[in-house]
Amino acid sequence: MKENPVRSLPGIPMLLALLAALLFAVYLIISGASSGGIARLGAGVLLTMVSVFGLVGLYMVEPNQSAVLSLFGKYVGTVHENGLRWNNPFFGKRKVSLRVRNFESGKLKVNELDGSPIEIAAVIVWQVTDSAEAVYNVDDYESFVHIQSESAIRAMATTYPYDQHEDGQVSLRSHPDEISDRLKHHLDERLTKAGVDVIDARISHLAYSPEIANAMLQRQQANAIVAARTRIVFGAVSMVEMALEELKKNGVIELDEERKANMVSNLLVVLCSDRATQPVVNAGSLY
Secondary structure (H helix, E strand, C coil): CCCCCCCCHHHHHHHHHHHHHHHHHHHHHHHHHHHCCHHHHHHHHHHHHHHHHHCCCCCEEECCCCEEEEEEEEEEEEECCCEEEEEECCCCHHHHHHHHCCCCCEEEECCCCCCEEEEEEEEEEEEECCCHHHHCCCCCCHHHHHHHHHHHHHHHCCCCCCCCCCCCCCCCCCCCCHHHHHHHHHHHHHHHCCCCCEEEEEEEEECCHHHHHHHHHHHHHHHHHHHHHHHEEEEEHHHHHHHHHHHHHCCCCCCCHHHHHHHHHHHHHHHHHHCCCCCCCCCCCCC
């Protein structure tokens, strides 16, 4: 089912013409009744019925709205012209909004790629692009959009981890743009049959489920501490190597292996400690 644009007549001229015909019908009825003209009276009644029935063909189409026309269950076409329009009074008319709409899904509880339960919600921006598909391909396109959006969010969330565990890995929390593109792809696959185009899809809420939130927070803090300590140790070792090389190159002092080990130990303690160190000044001989 694809949209078929169809023309409609301007409503205001048709309204004026029908009102004029109705007034003329009233004149025929009055003159026929007063003069006893049966033919005139019958023509007036017939013209009245036709004029009143013709008014049924008038309908209003607002900006960013379309009217889907059908005749005894058969799709006729779609009208996009704005304002007061007129078509065959036998046509059924169903109006469809073409405005951009958005909604926020409820907080869904799903298991991410690693199996941890999380809460996730998203804001979906969508628009009807094919009125015929929206009306005839699905029973209720608005309900269809809401249900399929939740299904797409669940499917997307199960294919990515919550946190990034290694370099280059895409996760729900660290790559919002890639996740939004993937969610939009899932939605387009589900909603295209309903004549709906997804303009944007963004995660609006992302968190671990309450029952594991504290444990996951501790794990995140532990990972951060390990990463920070690893960087500190790497930097400290580099500084010790540089210090020993500079002392040797400049000939400041010659250290045996035991004194080198003692110096390295002291420097590492100073550089890697998380508290300020208290220096001890040796006023005597080094040996």
